[in-house]
Amino acid sequence: MGPVESACVTLSAIREKSPLVHNMTNIVVANTTANALLALGASPAMVDGPEEAPELASVAGALVVNVGTVTPAQADAMKLATAAAHKASRPWVLDPVAVGALTFRTQFAAELLKNKPSVIRGNASEIMALAGKGAGGKGVDSTDSPETALDGAKNLARRTGAVVVVSGPIDFITDGERTAQVENGDAMMPYVTGLGCTATALTGATLAVCDDPFYAAVHAMVYLGVIGEIAAKETAGPASLQLDIINGLYRLNSDTITTTARVKMHEAVA
């Protein structure tokens, strides 16, 4: 079964099981993230408190950790929650927002890696920073191309055991051995705040129902790329695009995915 066909299977599983996705995320995207997950069919819960986050992380279908507006208190809770998820063998996904551009979170994200994320999704500058390369982006925006970051992504994947996603005009997904690229999307998408965070959150939903984190990551990037591409065709601007993407996730189905998805698997070069 190829990545597009399995994306349809994963979507059906999300709709059927409505997995509980625990989000520890930033104040910018909390609303749009919850709405995107609901629209896809998941059951999101946003829980940051240090007493509660570990409890929820050990029973949720997946945990999403996004350091976009991390504070010391939230960082402590994230450490506890990712440790709890790891101990309970629950998948979790890391979004290293602005890692490389800011010192505290660069060190913090590196520390979180020891709790073994299943997936790491960032832009090129963030992934290069986590991989120990690059000069950092401009705030939350990348100053590097995904192609540039692919080698670092493969190394990071091999070192950590995580699937690594470098998102951009073309998204690259790699587990160090297998690599896929998703070519959907639209140039207006970076004008909507936090669509990368949405991709990460959707990965939480796919991880909760799909046993292979590599495919789970590909599927999430397919969903968002397909919907974003379709929505952007007739949109009035980036605020409408944000709204249309959530509406689109609600209506997403196998036909839309099959017709629109453009996924390429790289040849293995061993």
Place this chain on the structure above:
Amino acid sequence: MGPVESACVTLSAIREKSPLVHNMTNIVVANTTANALLALGASPAMVDGPEEAPELASVAGALVVNVGTVTPAQADAMKLATAAAHKASRPWVLDPVAVGALTFRTQFAAELLKNKPSVIRGNASEIMALAGKGAGGKGVDSTDSPETALDGAKNLARRTGAVVVVSGPIDFITDGERTAQVENGDAMMPYVTGLGCTATALTGATLAVCDDPFYAAVHAMVYLGVIGEIAAKETAGPASLQLDIINGLYRLNSDTITTTARVKMHEAVA
């Protein structure tokens, strides 16, 4: 005067007085809550700081306390603010988001009850947990039906002196003696994050102008149910529904309420 007619009177009073509604709420719904209150005609202020919340709570028309993303710091401020509201005889409404599913907030919400909320609004699992029954929901989502929770709601109302609202496909409102049900709404509404939180916030506005908390709670559920039902008829998806509900609250008037509201008062069985 019946509950529908009085809902129209309360709406006029909100529009005329523009009551200050103090919200201590979660990061997911802060924007949509403020916009819903503004659209209805109230003057929302979102204030969480421990130095400020008690000051505002003692002068606001009503206080809304929502534990959706509660942290220890916010919990401390909520204790102070609800105590201040109680001392100043200001009405306040509690939204026990995910109570029953998470230990810390279950204990915390029970502790808040001693500051005598005027209204408690939750889904069936949350209300059953507060009432000391039930096994807890799935994260923020209910795993029980409102009908199941009604007995617990009545007991909770009698024990605490609060009006208790169990929202769901049919909303039940009870003060332990009187019970009403609001039958408006739409099946798409649970796909929008935080519409329950919106209902709670609107209850803050009605409490600020309506002396009977039972009716205040009924009115808020009527407003949201009526608008949600109308908006859902022509919506493009849940993100549009969130937007249309706020637009609809802005245009809400007595005609719309009278034409669309379906409220039933239960017979007293004493």
Place this chain on the structure above:
Amino acid sequence: MGPVESACVTLSAIREKSPLVHNMTNIVVANTTANALLALGASPAMVDGPEEAPELASVAGALVVNVGTVTPAQADAMKLATAAAHKASRPWVLDPVAVGALTFRTQFAAELLKNKPSVIRGNASEIMALAGKGAGGKGVDSTDSPETALDGAKNLARRTGAVVVVSGPIDFITDGERTAQVENGDAMMPYVTGLGCTATALTGATLAVCDDPFYAAVHAMVYLGVIGEIAAKETAGPASLQLDIINGLYRLNSDTITTTARVKMHEAVA
């Protein structure tokens, strides 16, 4: 070059340079603020942590400080960040949300002034409170007219060296010597939460590319007033207006500004 012509030049510069605008803002407007800045052409980053905020503030194009939902932890970070911006000669803009209505933030905002904001933007009650006059607004809403606050604004500008903006149906901008008024906007705009915060955030973008803070403040008020006025003409309600304003900022161009802007410079009276 007049204020309208220079507003067009500033817009081109934002689009070309995409300045990094560091926001320390409230949980209500974080999403809409980020989207408004992206739509205008800037690169927003929302960073509140005490370890990170000073680091980013000293390299960003401008810093936006909004005390809307300030907590003690965020207040400490804001002190450090504004000191860092001042030390690095980076412009920063203060939004004193609800100052005058709440004691803690009134003292805190006064304290921030020693780090020399380039611009202060508030409603009439907030500016009068900062100027040491007035009785405070109702929560976050003004109970005074901008005209009433203009004298206080001029005094505040002279005392602090900041440009002071009093926004309302007519916006006044003054540096204590020069005064301008922007007459664009629409009566529906106060029904959208946080458009004042959006104005402040846009001022961050203009400050980052325009050396004269007086003109930078005028330009930001022009952008929002022009777009709000156009969007309100055909809007379905305040939630649509919020969305249309962000879409409109994305499409804003010199033609729209030149056709619609109504800016008057006051005669100097020395």
